Amino acid sequence: MSGLEFVVNGAACGVALEDPRVTLLDLLRDRLGLTGAKKGCDRGQCGACTVLVNGARVNACLTLAVALQGAEVTTVEGLSEGGNLHPMQQAFLDHDALQCGFCTPGQILSAIGLMNEGESGDDVARVREGMSGNLCRCGAQPGIVAAVQEVLQAHSSGSR
Amino acid sequence: MKAFQYLNPKTLPEALAAMALPGSVAYGGGTNLLDLMKTGAATPDGLVDLTGVQALQSITLDDAGNLRIGAAVRNATLARAPLLRAHAPMVAEALLSGASAQIRNMATVAGNVLQETRCPYFANPDAACARRDGGQGCDARVHAGREHAVIGWSEACRAVHPSDMCVPLVALDAKVELSGPEGVRLVALSDFLTLPEETPNRRNLLGSGEIITALVIPAAATALAGQSRYLKVRERTSFAFALVSAAAAVQIAGGKVIRARLALGGIAPKPWRVPEAEEAMVGRAATPETYRMAAEIALQGAAPSGDNGFKIELAKRTVARAFEWAAADVPGLGRDLPASVFDTIPEA
Structure with a gap:
């Protein structure tokens, strides 16, 4: 399986994806240590996993990470600038x-x-x-x- | 979740080649299919992600004035498209009444058509469901309720098609463009989605290796754009499927109906359209009595499939109110979206 190259909170990020079943939510939380996005229902019903992909809000639990080649992802960890909250x-x-x-x-x-x-x-x-x-x-x-x-x-x- | 192969074609020929592989399923936003894969109700061998195919991304008017919507256009993109707002505003209204903003940003229009019923027994592989497994069982036989059908259902299946978008599309004679190994064909959306009858697991006319490439709203829809509404009744104001919904369009001259279109959602295995109800309105006064008469015709043959008889009267009242809204609409003006059942009927 080829690697995923995308941008997370402004920083380029490369991840080896050995299995296409990984959701964006699991990738963020379990592989990248970004636990801001929460796993509530894991079925797109609660919104706790909402992140921005290319500026648009999506449910990370229903997004396959493998489909995000080249995408820009923003999580709550990427909102503050120089210690100032968004x-x-x-x-x-x-x-x-x-x-x-x-x-x-x-x-x-x-x-x-x-x-x-x-x-x-x-x-x-x-x-x-x-x-x-x-x-x-x-x-x-x-x-x-x-x-x-x-x-x-x-x-x-x-x-x- | 069962393991699968992920394929992301960039062109239509590549997509069709990928679809020819055994066990391949078209993949759009994933908002319904990935959810069903998590529960085990869907077990594809391969996902063919169509969202990277450039040819499926555009919204265009052809020379004859038909609006062509690429299969991979996202629901949110379509709802905001000025071409759609001018051509068929009640489709935008229906789109914006569906799901949540997050899901509308993800879901594609072809996926909206092909989405599965939200009958809980369909999503649960441990439950009996002829729609899912092609057997004889149906756990909704003894547990059918407010989310199940009151018309068009069969002993084998009581499921409802959950789409909002498809309801006004059926009312406006929209067509589905299909591409597959045999070439390209156009099928009326109302024919493409099928009734369960004896074989509920055959849910539409999609052939083996075939994909939806576009939806087409005929040019004739524009004549109804100014007086058309989508009214959705649900158990909370937002982010809920329809208990009952109605797409109603009415052209009025001299106080009389000259043309009407009507389809209902939330009550049947596919958007429910009864042409006789529309024809019966023509020449009659544009009054609540006429709208109620159309509703009675549209719901002829309705019967509860369980503890849901209230949906029949609710559907009739929803039809009448949707026509009142449509008749009061101001041609050529935009409107606040989306509709809420708590809105008052606007002044004509």
């Missing part, structure tokens, strides 16, 4: 948008994906709809929606 990370802290924190990396990556899509504005119904692929069993959604809205507001006012 604005979405900071907003989650400011709004107390978590309790146990298990879903948080997926929520944050999904929210950044939503921002990249650029369609929701800060409309609360659209933020809720856009974040529906990420479950939070602690019930922190009010804080999550508030955090996402705040960043989207700042993002849209800054870009116009």
Whole structure:
């Protein structure tokens, strides 16, 4: 089996893939030591494994690593810059948008994906709809929606 | 998960050659197939990843005005395509009502057509399921409920086709373009997806070694674009399959219906379309009574397959409301997407 060459959090990465069954999620967590993306359901239903592939949010549990030749992957470990948290990370802290924190990396990556899509504005119904692929069993959604809205507001006012 | 070979062709001839290998299955986003491989319900020997085939990536209008959508276009890409929004906005509405943003970014349109039922017995290899294994058993026989069919089902299978996208596509006479060892053919989507009857494991007309290369929405769909809606009723506002859904389009002149299209989702093994229901509306006043009459015709022959009789009345009411929404739609204007059943009917 040929090797996988791709980019993870801005750094080139080569991995020998002896078996095509490895998902992106298992590759990140078990081979690359990036345990931010979480394995909740492993069936695409909970969103805890959400990462960005070429800027678009996807479920890492349903992505075959072998299909990612040349792709750029972003996980929660790659969001901060020089010790400064990404604005979405900071907003989650400011709004107390978590309790146990298990879903948080997926929520944050999904929210950044939503921002990249650029369609929701800060409309609360659209933020809720856009974040529906990420479950939070602690019930922190009010804080999550508030955090996402705040960043989207700042993002849209800054870009116009 | 059973071991498999992964093949990633770059051209259509390479893809067809890979599909000719025994046990090969076409692979798109993987959102359904990989999940079924994890449970053991799907056991392909080879995955032929079609997402790297450039010829399957485009959305184009041909000279006759037909919209051609490449098989490997992602659901999210199609939903945002200006060509689709102008040609058949209710297809965009249906796409955006389906799954989650993550899954829409991954799933392809051909995979959407070919996705399997979400009947829990299909996904569980320890359960009896004639649709999966071609035998006689069906564990849903005694456990059918809200996720099962109320029309078009058979003693052998009560499964529902779970797609949202396919419902308006069937209403608009969309076709599936297939390529295989015998060449290229076009089949109506409503024929391509089959009813279970005695052989539920034959779920569509895909031939051996054949792949879907495109979906085609005929030019005639544009005449209905301004007054068409997709209404989906589900148990939560987002990220849930339809209990019942309806794609409704209606052209009105002088208060009377001159043309109507209707298909239903969530109630049958394939998107449910009854042309007699559409024809009966023509010439009648565009009123809730007419829409209800069409719904009664569309649901003729419906029968619960288990504890799901409520879906029959729910389907009729969904049809009537979808037509009211469609009639109130403002031709030529965009709309907020996606729809929610909690939205009020807009002012005409």
